[in-house]
Amino acid sequence: MYRSRVAGTGSYLPEKVLLNSDLEKLVDTNDQWIRERTGIERRHIAADHQITSDLALIACQKALQAAGIAAEQVELLIVATVTGDQVMPSTACVLQNKLGLKNIPAFDLSAACSGFIYSLSVADQFIKTGQYKTILIVGAEIIHRFVNYEDRETCILFGDGAGAFVLTRAEENDANYVMSTHMRAEGALGELFVLPAGGSKIPFSQDVLENKTQFVKMKGREIFKNAVRTMSSTCHEALEKNQIAPEKVDWLVPHQANMRIMEAVADHFGFPKEKVISVVHEMGNTSAATIPVAFDMAVQDGRIQRGQTILLTAFGAGLTAGSALLRY
Numbered sequence: 001m002y003r004s005r006v007a008g009t010g011s012y013l014p015e016k017v018l019l020n021s022d023l024e025k026l027v028d029t030n031d032q033w034i035r036e037r038t039g040i041e042r043r044h045i046a047a048d049h050q051i052t053s054d055l056a057l058i059a060c061q062k063a064l065q066a067a068g069i070a071a072e073q074v075e076l077l078i079v080a081t082v083t084g085d086q087v088m089p090s091t092a093c094v095l096q097n098k099l100g101l102k103n104i105p106a107f108d109l110s111a112a113c114s115g116f117i118y119s120l121s122v123a124d125q126f127i128k129t130g131q132y133k134t135i136l137i138v139g140a141e142i143i144h145r146f147v148n149y150e151d152r153e154t155c156i157l158f159g160d161g162a163g164a165f166v167l168t169r170a171e172e173n174d175a176n177y178v179m180s181t182h183m184r185a186e187g188a189l190g191e192l193f194v195l196p197a198g199g200s201k202i203p204f205s206q207d208v209l210e211n212k213t214q215f216v217k218m219k220g221r222e223i224f225k226n227a228v229r230t231m232s233s234t235c236h237e238a239l240e241k242n243q244i245a246p247e248k249v250d251w252l253v254p255h256q257a258n259m260r261i262m263e264a265v266a267d268h269f270g271f272p273k274e275k276v277i278s279v280v281h282e283m284g285n286t287s288a289a290t291i292p293v294a295f296d297m298a299v300q301d302g303r304i305q306r307g308q309t310i311l312l313t314a315f316g317a318g319l320t321a322g323s324a325l326l327r328y
């Protein structure tokens with residue numbers, strides 16, 4: 001068996017910013033409530049002309065540059081998204097073309113906010129078996145186009161963005177590699193967070209617009225409890241599998257949905273707040289993009305260093321969840 005390593009990371013947040021004070025003008029909410037309940041201060045919103053593959057392209061180009069790898073070396077492209085350019089073809093195929101790549105497999109992976117961990121896991125398996133040596137994975141979302149800006153329970157939470165990793169086969173003596181990945185799904189709880197229309201169940205019609213079923217619907221309190229439960233449990237799984245004590249982990253990079261969820265997971269393991277990478281104040285919940293964006297920002301500002309042990313954990317609609325332990 002081979003091992004995979006993170007050769008480079010990249011991220012992109014659109015320029016336009018939506019502040020809490022902007023939302024105060026749209027719904028009955030206020031800056032203090034949003035900060036106290038979620039930790040979010042602003043979100044980045046894609047420009048009208050931008051589509052999901054555009055955001056993904058920039059993140060991928062930065063990740064390739066950081067890795068020192070030419071796009072032509074990429075053998076597999078995976079896009080984690082639930083807000084792709086269109087239903088068909090996949091955003092991965094659109095992105096493949098934008099990257100100028102030919103004759104490689106490219107596919108979307110749908111696991112909502114856990115999509116990036118799922119993609120990391122899939123890519124890791126392909127490298128472990130020796131099938132591919134260089135894989136590009138990206139979490140990219142323009143979720144604001146699926147949010148109802150009349151619904152104060154959801155519209156305060158979400159923003160757009162993209163984050164990418166280049167994974168390569170590690171050398172035999174390389175100390176830095178993906179140690180393990182873990183994935184879960186609990187379909188019985190799927191109704192807690194849904195985007196009802198646009199699929200075969202509720203195809204687009206005038207009714208969709210009237211009932212606003214083209215927008216996400218969420219049971220926030222239940223999601224909150226399940227998020228803490230599943231992220232803590234998948235973190236346990238990763239630590240146990242690798243026989244690593246929580247104090248040996250340099251950084252926890254959790255899905256950036258809500259500051260209080262991240263703190264609850266960290267408390268569970270006795271992680272000090274300073275060891276949790278949190279950028280939720282800066283971007284809100286960007287679904288599959290939160291983990292690679294947060295990771296890349298921490299690489300850029302020098303917090304995450306080569307050789308450190310990093311624990312990633314996510315949960316999302318599905319419900320899905322996952323974790324990964326790696327030495328960067």
Ligand code: ACO
Binds near residue numbers: 152157193257287
């Ligand atoms: N502004 C002001 N008041 C609000 C707002 C708002 N934006 N939204 C809700 N309220 C009100 C509620 O109506 C309620 O009022 P009431 O007491 O009069 O009934 C009160 O605030 C408390 O509401 P709760 O739902 O109990 O608030 P809570 O502390 O649970 O925070 C929140 C709500 C932020 C949504 C929280 O539950 C949460 O973050 N849940 C997880 C959401 C999430 O992560 N979703 C995505 C998961 S999957 C993925 O990441 C794609």
